[in-house]
Amino acid sequence: MSNELFISSTEKGERIALLQDKRLIEYHFDEAEHQFSVGDIYLGTVKKVVSGLNAAFIDIGYEKDAFLHYHDLSPNILSLNAYTKGILNKKPFSKRLKGFKLKPQIDKLGKITDVLTKGQSILVQVVKEPISSKGPRLSCDISIAGRYVVLVPFANAVNISKKITSKQERQRLHKMLSSVKPENFGVIVRTVAENKELDELQKDLEECVEKWEKGIFKLKKAKPRDRIVSEMNRAASILRDMLNDNFDNVVVDSKDNYEKLKALLQSIAPEKLKILKFHNGKSKLYEQYGIERQLKSLFGRSVSLPSGGYLIIEHTEALHVIDVNSGNKSTREEDQEATAVNVNKEAAREIARQLRLRDMGGIVVIDFIDMKQAANRKEINSVLKNEMKGDRSKYTVLPITKFGLAQITRQRVRPEMNIVTKEKCPSCNGTGSIQASITVTDLLENHLDHLMEKQNEAKMSIILHPFLYAYYREGVISRQLKWYFKYKKWIKLIKDSSLGITEFHFLNAHGEEIELK
Template identity: 70%
Template sequence: MSNELLINSTQKGERIALLQDKRLLEYHVEVPDQSFTVGDIYLGTVRKLVSGLNAAFVDVGFEKDAFLHYLDLGPNINSLNKLTKDVIAKRVHSGKLNNFKMEPEIEKLGKIDKVLSKNQPILVQIVKEPISTKGPRLSCDISIAGRYIVLVPFSNSVNLSKKITDKQERNRLQKLMSSIKPANFGVIIRTVAQGTDVDELNKDLKDCLEKWENGIKNLKDAKPRDRVIGEMNRASSIIRDMLNESFDSITVDSKEVYDDIKAYIHNIAPDKENILRLHNGKNKLFEQFGLEKQIKSLFGRSVSLPNGGYLIIEHTEALHVIDVNSGNKSNSEEDQEATALSVNLEAAKEIARQLRLRDMGGIIVVDFIDMKKAENKRVLFDTMRDEMKGDRSKYTVLPLSKFGLLQITRQRVRPEMNIVTREVCPTCGGSGSIQASILVSDVIANNLDYILTKQNERGITISLHPFLYAFFTKGLISEQVKWLFRYKTWVKLIKDTSLGVVDFKFHNQYGEEIEIVPGN
């Protein structure tokens, strides 16, 4: 099983696609001016205490105040508040906690107004980005993620991922981290740490400590709403979490992004530098890997299954509903029960993929095709759990109910990915009236004539829809060949499925888009 990461830079930000065996598994859009990222640590101000909710609303710079529940304060909130106060007052100049006197832990079932006060400065971490009409969700249980470990200030425990099942390895990692971690810092050991030697773990620990130390330095001169510690961008966090032996390649089409990622990989895994590539191909990166078509086909309300079945995915404010249908599935199986099982197992694989692809969270209810045999229901449940194992978000899968419904809860920390898969007709603009679409070939020819004869451009490239591409290149003496005889220069044509059927773009020899003069 191969994993490939593709990063396409656009004017609106980076498009990040994670492919598994050439199939799109995760898709993210990194918007540069998006201010809140999960993991970011801010200096906030308590604006309101709500006793009925046992929660506080904190100003971190979003249009709506962020939500902080008592249970998200963490047991050592008093120690965090003490350090924050001392650093702001410049009584403390370092983030080292060796000689720090810890405050008593708060009660598990206490009241928030006994811990926080209005207008109090507080160090908080984003655990959920703003979603819909809600502001960010916060925590004061600060943690700093590295590649192999998660550093937890004001704690002394060493915890391991439940996915590390080997007892001997668990004992090794437990003893190792207990011996190298500094006082008053806890550590959570991640699954990827299995088999890692002490040098790698120690380096990762030092990187996390350096990040914490830099954050404390920023806190000294920070103003309310300032970001004190910033989480890395989405591309780097995917690389950090997933870079392993099965990661085959990382391809980017921007030199700036290439240099940033190369420096990051050199820092965390120098032996993996050779898998990073800068795309210099003639076709667009996503076009070359066939991703534009995958994106358009995978984000619609209806999603087709390989053997004829399909899913209907509906979204509401409270939950997501997925309906499984057999469609024109062949009845080559023995009976209806066998057909239902076959479609359901195929659907389970696609549903697990769709949850990651769209980053769907909250409650997901799946209406599978009814099956009568308890054994088949158990096979379906086991398959669903197995397919979900690769998901990095926290989730819970419940067995099928009496009505054949399967319920999944999945952690939602950022807005769901939603791609518009229905397009307004580029010819009629949605009016339903088509005007002179047949003349598009003449429009292209006229523009080409103007660019070559009036502007004296050479090395012209035209990007156009595959239908137009076929029109200009078909036949022995095609329109493209006629242009060669007429203008004594070869005009290059490139298929681009991201363009509308009557859309086109001209580029000069340097790859810069040529602005078309109206009327030509």
């Protein structure tokens, strides 16, 4: 399995595509002026404490106050608040927390009013970017992510990733990190740290501590709303989190990006420098590697499957719905059940890919083709879970019901990625249906009759779609001519192709539109 990362720079930001075996599996757009990224640490101000929600609203500079729930407070929030207050008041606290006396941990079932007060300065970290009408979601469980470890200030535990299953390896990593971690810092050991030597882990840990120290130095002179620690950009974080022996290429088309990623690779994996390449060809990066074509075919409402089946993906405020259809699939399977199983397998693989690609979060309901046998439903569920393993977001996959419905919850920390591949029809506004033409003509003539007979308009024009224009002008004795005989006044017709087929407008003698009631 080969991984390739392609980064294309534009005026508005960076387009980032992650390919696995030449298939697009992740796509991101990192805006140039984007703020409030996941992992950023801010000095915020408590604007409101809401006991009914057991939460607080924090001002970190976004147009809407960010949300902080009690459950997102660190158990060591009292230590964090005391340290933050001391640093802001110029107390001589060590940036490495040496000698700092930790406060008691808070009660898991406590109240936020016992911890925070209005107007208080507080150090917070963005865990979910602003999405739709909601502001950022915050946490006070501060952490600094490295390649192999995550540094957690004001804690002492060493925790190992659950994906490292070897008991011997877990014990080895725990013993090594316990011996080198600084005082008053906890450590979370990431999956990629498996089988790594102490010097690599210690170097990564030191880099995280240095990042924390720089943030505390900045905090001493900080004002409310200031960003204290910045998370690295999206491309760099993907490299940091996913770089392994399966990474074959990292291709960029910007010299600035090339130099930044070169410095990153030099720091975290010097042996991988050869995979970084600079694209300066005549054709655009995404077009040369076929990424543009994949983007256009993968972000529509309908997504085709290799066998001829297809998915229909619908988005609502509450959840996402995916319908699996067999389409024109014609195979040699002996019965309908076998066909359903094969299409559903293909669909499960594509759905796992689509969730990552579009970064769909919240509740996802999938309507698979009905399968009578429970064993087949279990098999499809296994395929779906297996394909979801590569997803870096937290997720839960529930068993498929006897009605063929699968439910997935998936964490979303950034706005959903969407690329417009269609425009709404101006006539039906995306509903797929328009007024019947006979109804349109009746409606137009009813309005015309009212204006001519009741309002006695002197001179009038009608602007309408070319189809309606042709309808009223056809024949030797056209409908337009019949109007002349009826009303004893000539009514001018003006065609306008920008109108929908069911649209029309009446103008008076001064060329002003007549409001229809």
